[in-house]
Amino acid sequence: MSFEQWLQSRLTAHLWPVGNIDGEIGPVTVAALKGFQNAKGLKVTGVADEATIAALRLPASAVPTPLPERDQEPAKEAFQSSKTVWPRQSQCMSFYGPVGQNQTAIEIPFDMFLAWDKGTRIRKMTLHQKVAPSALKVLRRVSAIYSATERKALGLDLFGGSLNVRRMRGGSSYSMHSWGIAIDFDPERNGLYTKKPNARLSHPDAVPFWVAWESEGWLSLGRARDMDWMHVQAARL
Known part of the structure; x- marks a missing residue:
């Protein structure tokens, strides 16, 4: 060896x-x-x-x-594992409270831009108060792990949304975004039904990114179900 x-x-x-x-x-x-x-x-x-x-x-x-x-x-x-155990999706109302409430803004520790308007930089994202410190911790890790060039190549600098009170696509249950406990990255290259290896965040160089989130108990739908690779959430399936 x-x-x-x-x-x-x-x-x-x-x-x-x-x-x-x-x-x-x-x-x-x-x-x-x-x-x-x-x-x-x-x-x-x-x-x-x-x-x-x-x-x-x-x-x-x-x-x-x-x-x-x-x-x-x-x-x-x-x-x-020392990671936080977040509630299951079915328990979000009892754990996080009413949708759209108990929100706070965190400062993003690296340059991010709107995925649908790449000329617009964003400096903050809105998240539930219970998950905001954890998300900030992960984003700081991501900033340390990847250079600006590497983040751009992966699309980690493209913000696809956090708080957004709405129902899940094709269903009646609330989306995890409704509580501000989910974040989307680079939705254009990581569509809802885009599977690996076509989804950019399914590639090996994204593994440290996902490990950083998973170390805080967050869930990647891509790694769990090979779908919606843009999405990470503070709720279990």
């Missing part, structure tokens, strides 16, 4: 998946490395420096694992 493969295997073990453990340090591995560094409070460089390697060697038990020798398999770890 090469050092590059060890690096990829350790990132994957620490819940920052890179896809295939092939030893190729491409944009997916670099994005995962930046996400790991940010989560551990390290300097975010995308380079495996001494401090990052030391952190990668530590499993959940905090016992160092040795650097790899040829053909050595990476140690496997068990992880405990």
Whole structure:
């Protein structure tokens, strides 16, 4: 096993998946490395420096694992999730209250633009008070993980909406947007019925983005059902 493969295997073990453990340090591995560094409070460089390697060697038990020798398999770890457990969709009224109420605005920590008017920059998004701190935490992680160029390539800079009191398409139940607990990104390339690999946010370089949301308990409909890849919500199915 090469050092590059060890690096990829350790990132994957620490819940920052890179896809295939092939030893190729491409944009997916670099994005995962930046996400790991940010989560551990390290300097975010995308380079495996001494401090990052030391952190990668530590499993959940905090016992160092040795650097790899040829053909050595990476140690496997068990992880405990610290993510928030949001209510199920059917419980949103009791948990969040009436639709459209208890809202607040958060400052977006990077440049975003309206998906339907890319010349218009937005600086805030409106979300339910219960989910706003969590969403801001994730967006800050995204800002640290991806450069502006990388965010633009993924469409993470294109805002498709948050609070919007309406019924679900083709149904009578309220959309998760009605409580301000859902956010859409780049709807043009991640349509409701666009499946992978056609949906842009289904590509491997988006995995750190979704992991950042999932670490806070948010749900990607794309990763759960291979549909509506634009959408992330603070509610379980």
